[in-house]
Amino acid sequence: MTMHFLLLFSRQGKLRLQKWFLPLPERERKKIVKDMTTMVLSRKPRTCNFLHWKDLKIVYKRYASLYFCCALENQDNELLALEILHRYVELLDKYFGNVCELDIIFNFEKAYFILDEFLMGGEIQETSKQSIAKSVEASDMLQEVRH
Amino acid sequence: MTDFLNIALLFIQYTVMTPSVRLQEMIRVIRSARTQGEERGIIQRECADIRSQFRQGDNGERSHSLAKLLYVHMLGYPAHFGQMECVRLIASPRYSEKRIGYLGAMMLLDEKQDASLLITNSIKNDLSHSSQYVQSLALCTLACMGSAEMCRDLAPEIERLLRASHSYIKKKATLCAVHIIRKVPELAELFTPSARTLLSEKNHGVLHGAVVLITELCERNPDTLVQFRKAVPELVQIMKGLVTSSYSPEHNVAGISDPFLQVRILRLLRILGHNNDTASDAMNDLLAQVATNTDSSKTAGSAVLYETVLTIMDINSESGLRVLAVNILGRFLLNNDRNIRYISMTSLQKIVQTDHNAVQRHRGTIVDCLKDQDTSVKRRALELSLALVSAVNIRSMMKELLIFLSVCPPELRSQTASGIFNAAERYSPSKRWHIDTILHVLTTAGGDVRDETVPNLIQLITTASELHCYTVHKLYRALIKDIAQQSLVQVACWCIGEYGDLLLKGECEEIEPVQVTEDDILDALETVLQSHMSSPATRGFALTATMKLSTRITDNVDRIRSIVSIYGSCIDLELQQRAVEYNALFKKYDHMRAAVLERMPVMDKNSPGHTNGDTSGEIKEPDTSKPKPVEAGLLSEPASQVCDLLDLLGGTDTPLQPSPAPTSTPTTTSSADLLDLLGGLEIKPVPTVSVYEKNGLSLKIQCDKQTETEVTVTLIASNSTQNDITNFTLQAAVPKSVQLQMKAPSGNVIPAHGLGQVTQTVLLNNPNKVSLKMRIRVAYSNQGAMHQDTVQIDSFPSAACQPSFSPL
Numbered sequence: 022m023t024m025h026f027l028l029l030f031s032r033q034g035k036l037r038l039q040k041w042f043l044p045l046p047e048r049e050r051k052k053i054v055k056d057m058t059t060m061v062l063s064r065k066p067r068t069c070n071f072l073h074w075k076d077l078k079i080v081y082k083r084y085a086s087l088y089f090c091c092a093l094e095n096q097d098n099e100l101l102a103l104e105i106l107h108r109y110v111e112l113l114d115k116y117f118g119n120v121c122e123l124d125i126i127f128n129f130e131k132a133y134f135i136l137d138e139f140l141m142g143g144e145i146q147e148t149s150k151q152s153i154a155k156s157v158e159a160s161d162m163l164q165e166v167r168h
Numbered sequence: 169m170t171d172f173l174n175i176a177l178l179f180i181q182y183t184v185m186t187p188s189v190r191l192q193e194m195i196r197v198i199r200s201a202r203t204q205g206e207e208r209g210i211i212q213r214e215c216a217d218i219r220s221q222f223r224q225g226d227n228g229e230r231s232h233s234l235a236k237l238l239y240v241h242m243l244g245y246p247a248h249f250g251q252m253e254c255v256r257l258i259a260s261p262r263y264s265e266k267r268i269g270y271l272g273a274m275m276l277l278d279e280k281q282d283a284s285l286l287i288t289n290s291i292k293n294d295l296s297h298s299s300q301y302v303q304s305l306a307l308c309t310l311a312c313m314g315s316a317e318m319c320r321d322l323a324p325e326i327e328r329l330l331r332a333s334h335s336y337i338k339k340k341a342t343l344c345a346v347h348i349i350r351k352v353p354e355l356a357e358l359f360t361p362s363a364r365t366l367l368s369e370k371n372h373g374v375l376h377g378a379v380v381l382i383t384e385l386c387e388r389n390p391d392t393l394v395q396f397r398k399a400v401p402e403l404v405q406i407m408k409g410l411v412t413s414s415y416s417p418e419h420n421v422a423g424i425s426d427p428f429l430q431v432r433i434l435r436l437l438r439i440l441g442h443n444n445d446t447a448s449d450a451m452n453d454l455l456a457q458v459a460t461n462t463d464s465s466k467t468a469g470s471a472v473l474y475e476t477v478l479t480i481m482d483i484n485s486e487s488g489l490r491v492l493a494v495n496i497l498g499r500f501l502l503n504n505d506r507n508i509r510y511i512s513m514t515s516l517q518k519i520v521q522t523d524h525n526a527v528q529r530h531r532g533t534i535v536d537c538l539k540d541q542d543t544s545v546k547r548r549a550l551e552l553s554l555a556l557v558s559a560v561n562i563r564s565m566m567k568e569l570l571i572f573l574s575v576c577p578p579e580l581r582s583q584t585a586s587g588i589f590n591a592a593e594r595y596s597p598s599k600r601w602h603i604d605t606i607l608h609v610l611t612t613a614g615g616d617v618r619d620e621t622v623p624n625l626i627q628l629i630t631t632a633s634e635l636h637c638y639t640v641h642k643l644y645r646a647l648i649k650d651i652a653q654q655s656l657v658q659v660a661c662w663c664i665g666e667y668g669d670l671l672l673k674g675e676c677e678e679i680e681p682v683q684v685t686e687d688d689i690l691d692a693l694e695t696v697l698q699s700h701m702s703s704p705a706t707r708g709f710a711l712t713a714t715m716k717l718s719t720r721i722t723d724n725v726d727r728i729r730s731i732v733s734i735y736g737s738c739i740d741l742e743l744q745q746r747a748v749e750y751n752a753l754f755k756k757y758d759h760m761r762a763a764v765l766e767r768m769p770v771m772d773k774n775s776p777g778h779t780n781g782d783t784s785g786e787i788k789e790p791d792t793s794k795p796k797p798v799e800a801g802l803l804s805e806p807a808s809q810v811c812d813l814l815d816l817l818g819g820t821d822t823p824l825q826p827s828p829a830p831t832s833t834p835t836t837t838s839s840a841d842l843l844d845l846l847g848g849l850e851i852k853p854v855p856t857v858s859v860y861e862k863n864g865l866s867l868k869i870q871c872d873k874q875t876e877t878e879v880t881v882t883l884i885a886s887n888s889t890q891n892d893i894t895n896f897t898l899q900a901a902v903p904k905s906v907q908l909q910m911k912a913p914s915g916n917v918i919p920a921h922g923l924g925q926v927t928q929t930v931l932l933n934n935p936n937k938v939s940l941k942m943r944i945r946v947a948y949s950n951q952g953a954m955h956q957d958t959v960q961i962d963s964f965p966s967a968a969c970q971p972s973f974s975p976l
Contacts, residue, residue: 101475
């Protein structure tokens with residue numbers, strides 16, 4: 022499941038999280054974000070969650086006011102990608118307790134820390150929800166121990 | 169009292185309040201900005217504050233400043249001044265600072281920045297840190313943005329971690345190794361031994377990473393792939409364990425035990441089983457088991473089933489298994505979930521060539537998907553439907569496709585139209601069906617068809633000679649109903665022009681008789697000519713059709729004449745030229761009109777002038793295609809085709825009446841007109857040289873240069889036969905840009921026995937200084953017999969008459 026990037030953005034197109042698994046210059050990243058938000062936000066309701074963009078497959082899903090959007094390679098499994106997005110939402114939900122967009126805005130660094138326990142180099146690193154939750158918790162504790 | 173409270177509040181604010189509140193406070197302030205300008209102002213202030221914080225060095229606040237900067241960066245503002253701060257924070261002993269430092273590195277640094285190299289040492293140290301969470305940070309960052317150089321540096325460390333540490337670090341090291349291999353493929357050998365042993369791990373995270381690593385190794389190196397084929401039984405065992413295991417809450421997703429791992433294993437099995445019978449056999453049972461037992465009511469199960477199907481189709485599986493896979497896809501087509509319907513069709517699309525019959529069984533469902541709401545699904549259904557059309561099902565499929573064409577979204581119309589044309593061309597049961605189908609498409613979606621459609625259809629119509637009557641009737645009726653669809657109108661005009669006589673006949677076996685009068689037809693064509701909806705190309709078709717009718721109808725020729733003359737002053741250049749030439753055809757070349765406008769021959773599909781790749785929308789008339797150069801020659805044509813014309817005029821097939829040559833009067837304008845049409849010849853002047861000798865008639869020519877551009881050519885004819893030559897006329901043709909003035913001949917009788925000559929002077933003005941050529945036609949009577957011949961003069965080697973060559 023070689024993911025190229027994962028983006029979270031609001032219905033107004035404001036970026037809330039961007040994880041890039043490939044090295045790309047800043048200018049190109051900005052362009053891709055713009056393309057993705059335009060493409061996904063213009064999708065009509067009751068259409069499927071898969072798109073084609075250049076030579077990649079784009080899988081997106083809307084959760085409340087946030088769009089979760091990722092890019093896969095051509096041989097990747099789109100249905101599994103939906104499950105990956107869902108898993109990430111579940112992890113956020115468990116961590117923040119009934120997660121909403123504001124949580125991700127005000128605690129964006131936590132969202133990244135959680136993501137970094139779930140995915141790495143564009144691949145899944147852990148398939149157990151509990152294991153991830155435990156690791157994040159332990160890291161948070163370590164952070165609290167100041168000096 | 170208030171003072172004390174104030175001090176107390178301040179105290180609380182600076183000690184009890186955690187620093188993240190300050191970050192959140194900044195976020196709140198930024199969000200409260202009402203305008204873009206206000207936001208920019210706030211950001212500028214904050215960045216200034218952050219910069220000064222960075223400069224202060226270690227004060228316990230750096231991580232919060234960096235966090236603020238990262239937020240600002242996400243909003244799209246420049247944050248490069250934070251790069252060095254990331255490097256510093258990563259080197260800090262404090263976990264909180266490392267954590268945000270590494271996050272900053274992943275967000276702000278990429279392998280192209282020089283600063284990224286500076287963290288290599290920190291990463292190296294942290295990889296051996298006593299805390300696994302610090303190690304994790306280093307591994308994560310390396311796997312995210314590690315450059316090739318960093319990877320080479322740290323690969324041995326990663327390899328060590330693969331073998332030694334416990335599962336938390338092992339799983340991360342494995343994925344780090346994957347990244348390293350992607351960046352530096354030569355290092356694959358380093359990780360191959362460890363990869364194999366990782367398969368015996370129980371931890372799902374590590375197992376998953378191991379499968380990913382092995383997949384990567386096998387994809388890059390065929391030898392490694394052969395090696396790992398031996399692992400197939402082990403992989404099958406692991407899979408079996410997952411599929412048949414009892415409920416495990418830790419890995420369960422909607423009743424499926426660890427679908428992520430299952431999909432990954434299936435993908436590896438696909439790679440290992442591809443093109444290999446042994447490996448494929450070893451996984452056959454497992455795949456059948458997964459295919460039958462997996463519950464697909466939720467996405468997780470469907471994802472596993474989908475991967476299973478992909479694997480089955482890509483390895484050397486038994487036919488029974490393949491049918492099972494196609495049936496799963498067929499079931500997916502009926503699924504309520506739109507996503508599943510979509511991926512089912514993309515998969516069917518991939519296998520429709522190789523497993524055509526199996527997919528055909530689901531044709532009905534696929535055709536139903538044409539009616540789906542989702543455009544992506546519709547598009548896939550269209551592609552599949554077109555791929556499934558065969559000689560057997562052409563009629564029913566075409567019915568569905570035509571219905572689809574009338575209701576499909578605009579972005580799919582031209583694809584549908586081309587698909588229908590291709591299918592019709594390959595599988596039409598009959599010519600009439602084929603023509604009907606194309607007509608149907610033109611009436612429904614004429615605006616979306618490609619330009620080649622018009623000439624293709626015309627070509628098809630000419631080959632179906634028994635259907636000419638039927639076709640022209642149908643087209644006429646379509647035309648009078650609606651003249652908006654340009655392609656349809658063009659074909660209709662062409663047919664009416666060509667087969668107008670059949671239209672007038674009224675009866676036709678295959679269509680109800682309707683009486684059509686000459687006026688009706690001309691009305692229809694005139695409507696097209698005058699309508700603002702008609703494109704210039706269409707009007708060209710209509711005008712030529714009108715002209716052609718002049719030889720097919722009997723009563724209304726005058727009406728045609730008047731139409732043609734009106735357009736002689738049309739603003740559109742193309743129409744004007746056509747009208748003027750048709751006018752000329754009426755006036756001066758009326759004797760040629762019937763031959764010029766006669767029925768076109770059947771066009772060969774592959775003839776050179778047949779298809780026009782003309783994308784500008786200007787569709788050249790099929791009239792002007794090479795198979796019928798006679799018409800081409802006298803209508804609008806480029807100079808190169810004139811030689812063809814002149815060949816014919818030179819007396820091979822078409823008998824042309826000798827032009828009435830007013831030899832006793834200076835013939836200037838009439839021959840000049842003919843010559844303009846025949847332009848394209850070249851002349852080289854010659855001193856008295858014999859150019860023609862046949863049947864006793866000989867022709868000599870001499871030329872004299874008067875000025876730079878003017879040449880006088882004298883033609884001298886003599887007769888060596890026993891009898892006088894009478895009614896002797898000469899006609900001459902020169903290149904277009906050359907002006908020709910023929911002086912009166914000395915006579916039109918050449919005495920026998922060479923006793924006398926006839927001379928005729930021709931004045932040439934060559935302003936463009938083209939290379940001169942001349943073609944001369946002689947016509948005469950001898951002993952009561954009419955003779956006619958043509959001679960071409962192309963080489964005039966003469967110092968006196970050297971033309972200065974100038975490009976045309």
